[in-house]
Amino acid sequence: MTRRIQSPLSDAEKQEVWGDFADQAEASFDEVERRWGDSPAYAESARRVARYGKAEWQRINADGAVINTRIAELMDAGVGPDSEDAMDVAEAQRLHVSRWFYPMDHEFHVAKSVLYVQDPRFREGLEESTRPGAAGWLQLAIKANACRAGWAPRTAE
Template sequence: MSYSVGQVAGFAGVTVRTLHHYDEIGLLAPSERSHAGHRRYGDADLDRLQQILFYRELGFPLDRVAALLDEQATGKADPRAHLRRQHELLTARIEKLRRMAAAVEHAMEAHTMGIDLTPEEKLEVFGDKDPAAHAEEAERRWGGTEAYAESQRRTARYTKDDWKRMQAEVAAWGARYDALMAAGEPPAGERAMDLAEEHRRHITRWFYTCSYEIHRGLGEMYVSDERFKEFYDSVRPGLAEHLRDAITANAERHA
C-alpha cells in the first residue's frame, strides 16, 4: 500500500509542509509518485519517518538525523548497536524529564495555596509554622471545590505584607482565645462563640466564603487531623477541641 502526503501527515502528527521540506532536503523522499506527480509513501517510508521523528524528538538537528539514518541504510551501522544507541538516548531523555518533573513539582509545592515567598520571607511571616504543612490535606479534601478554587485565586495575589497582616490577625485572635480558655470560659459561652464567629469571618475575608456548614466541618477536622490539631494546640493545649465545640455552638446559634 501507499499513502498520500496528507494521510502520512495525519498518521505522524506533522504538517504537509514538513513532509515537503523533508523531501526537498533529501531526508525523506517518497518512494512513489502518482500519475499526476503527487507524492506517495510506502511502508518503508513510514519506517524512516518514524526514525526521523524519534531523533527530532530528542533534539537532533536534521543534518545529524540524515547522517544517522544513512549509516543505518548503507549497513555501516550495526542494527543492534543502533537500537542500543536509541535505548541509551531514550533512557537519558527519561532521566532528564524526570528531573524536570521533579523541579516542576517543587515549584508547585512552593506556590501551594498561592504562597509565593522566599524562604527568608516565609520565616519572617510564619516563623517555624510551615504554611504548606496543611496544604496537601486541604487539596485532598477540597481540591475540586469552588471554595478551594476561590482560595487559590485570592491567595495568588497576596504579597508579603498581606500575609503579615493576616498572620497578625491570627496571632491576635489566638491570644484572645488563649485568655478566654485561661478564664475558664465554656465553648458554648458568648465570648467563645463570638471568637468562633470571628474565626469564620477571617476565613471568608482572606480565603473563601465560609458558611456555617463548612465551618462546622473545619472544626471537626481541627480535632481529627493531627496536623491541624497540633497547630491549634500549639497556641494552648486543648484549644482545637474547645474551638470545635465553640464553632458548633456558634453555628447552632445562627441556625
C-alpha cells in the same frame, strides 16, 4: 499537573511570615490540592493566596494571633465554649477565613472544626498557638455559634 495554589513570596519572605510552616508548605499545598482541589473553596483560596505579598501575610498572621490569644484567654478564665464570648471568638475565626481565604458559612465551619479534633496536625497547630484542649473547646464554640446563627445539625453528632 501544576499545583494551582501558588504564593508570590520569595523563599526568605515565606520563612519570615510563615515561620516553621515554610519548610513544609509545598507538601502541605500538595496535600490540600489532593484533598480539596476540586472544590470551589480551594479555587477561591488559590486565587486569593496568589495575590498576597508579605504585608498581607503579616496582617493575616496578626489577625489570627489576636483570635488565638482570645481563645487562650477565655479558656484560662474558665469561660465555657457555649458562652457569648466563646461564640464571638468562633465567629471571628469564621470571618477571618472568609476574609482572607474562601467564603465559609456556618455549616462549613462546623465541618472544618472536625479537623481540629481529629487530625493531629490541625490539633497541634491550634494548640501550640493557644493552649492544650483548645481544639475541643473551639469545636464546641464553633457549633454553639453556628446554632446561634440558625444552623442545625443534619444528623446527631
